[in-house]
Amino acid sequence: NAGVMQNPRHLVRRRGQEARLRCSPMKGHSHVYWYRQLPEEGLKFMVYLQKENIIDESGMPKERFSAEFPKEGPSILRIQQVVRGDSAAYFCASSPLSGGARRGTDTQYFGPGTRLTVL
C-alpha cells in the first residue's frame, strides 16, 4: 500500500506566479489535511477536506490560497500570486476517518512534503 504521495517535492516560483501542490492520499483514505511548516516553526494546520467538500479551512489565509479534493484525482493546494513569505514546506496528510463513532482513533499519515521556494 503506497503511502501519501506529494508532488512536486521541490517547487521554485517567482513572485506573482501561481503554485500548485498535489497530494494523493493513501488508498482507501477519503480525508486530506494540509499543513504548512515555515522555517524554524512548527507545522500549522491549513485546511481539511473530504472528497468534494471543504470541512475546515480555518487555518488557510483568506486570500490567494485555495484547496480542493475532487471526486477523482489528487487534492490540490493552489497559491496564487505567490510572495516570498509563502516559502515553506507544505505537508499533506490523509486518514481513513474523521470524527464520529471512531473519533480519536484515526491516525494521520503524512506525505514527504513539497518545499516551495519563492524567489
Added chain:
Amino acid sequence: KQEVTQIPAALSVPEGENLVLNCSFTDSAIYNLQWFRQDPGKGLTSLLLIQSSQREQTSGRLNASLDKSSGRSTLYIAASQPGDSATYLCAVSSGNTPLVFGKGTRLSVIA
C-alpha cells in the same frame, strides 16, 4: 485555543544515553497525542500514538507517556544511537479539530 510546547528546543547527548523529551498542552480535552520524527528535508514519521484513555505506549526503545490531567507527555528514548538524531514533534488531536503541533525538539546523538 490549544497550544503545544516542547522542551527543550534542542538537545545533544552522547551515544548510549537515555533521554527524555517533554511535551505540554494547554487544553486537556484531547482525544489522542502523537509523537513524530522528522529528518532534515523529509516528511513526518509517526512513532507512537497514545489514545486519551491510555497512559503509555511502547515501541522498541521508545516509550511515550501521557498525563492528560496535567497536560503533559514525555517521550523516553533508551540507549540512544546516532541514527536517532532528528527533530521530534509532539501533536495533539481534539477529535474533529486537526492536529496541533509543538515546534519540536532537535536531537543530536554524538557517536
